[in-house]
Amino acid sequence: MAEFQIIVGSMLGGTEYVAEACEEKLVALKHNVSLHLKPTFEQIISSNQIWLICTSTHGAGDLPDNIQEFAADLSACDQDLSSTSFIVIGVGDSNYDTFCQAAKKIESILISKGCNKILENLSLDMSLDIDPEECAQQWLNENKDLF
Numbered sequence: 001m002a003e004f005q006i007i008v009g010s011m012l013g014g015t016e017y018v019a020e021a022c023e024e025k026l027v028a029l030k031h032n033v034s035l036h037l038k039p040t041f042e043q044i045i046s047s048n049q050i051w052l053i054c055t056s057t058h059g060a061g062d063l064p065d066n067i068q069e070f071a072a073d074l075s076a077c078d079q080d081l082s083s084t085s086f087i088v089i090g091v092g093d094s095n096y097d098t099f100c101q102a103a104k105k106i107e108s109i110l111i112s113k114g115c116n117k118i119l120e121n122l123s124l125d126m127s128l129d130i131d132p133e134e135c136a137q138q139w140l141n142e143n144k145d146l147f
């Protein structure tokens with residue numbers, strides 16, 4: 001059983017549904033899960049946790065407003081995050097050159113802080129006829145042996 005902190009970046013709310021679907025799947029897999037729809041860096045446990053970042057991209061490859069402060073605080077922190085693992089789900093639209101760029105930005109900050117990447121990002125392309133919640137749940141299930 002692992003400890004998950006789901007950290008959500010969403011402008012219009014769609015990614016919140018994806019995050020809630022992930023919470024449901026991880027709980028079904030018997031993990032402990034906390035969901036942060038308004039993430040505050042100081043309040044999110046990092047020690048021996050798996051951070052699941054679910055974020056859309058807005059503007060021209062920008063992070064959604066609600067996760068910008070978290071990203072800035074993470075970037076500025078001098079905490080030891082070597083016991084923090086992470087996985088990233090990006091929600092975007094491949095018609096943009098900056099497809100899922102916010103997810104890549106968060107990923108590179110986490111790597112720069114010494115966090116351990118468990119698997120390659122899942123990028124959900126909303127320009128396709130997909131069920132993003134189902135895709136995310138399936139992806140977690142396929143990779144369940146990694147956490």
Ligand SMILES: Cc1cc2nc3c(=O)[nH]c(=O)nc-3n(C[C@H](O)[C@H](O)[C@H](O)COP(=O)(O)O)c2cc1C
Binds near residue numbers: 093101
């Ligand atoms: C103004 C605007 C800008 C966007 N910019 C990007 C972008 O740069 N890259 C990308 O992959 N998707 C982009 N998107 C697509 C959103 O990421 C996509 O619609 C996503 O589902 C929104 O999720 P949310 O409801 O959680 O905010 C943009 C959407 C809007 C409305």
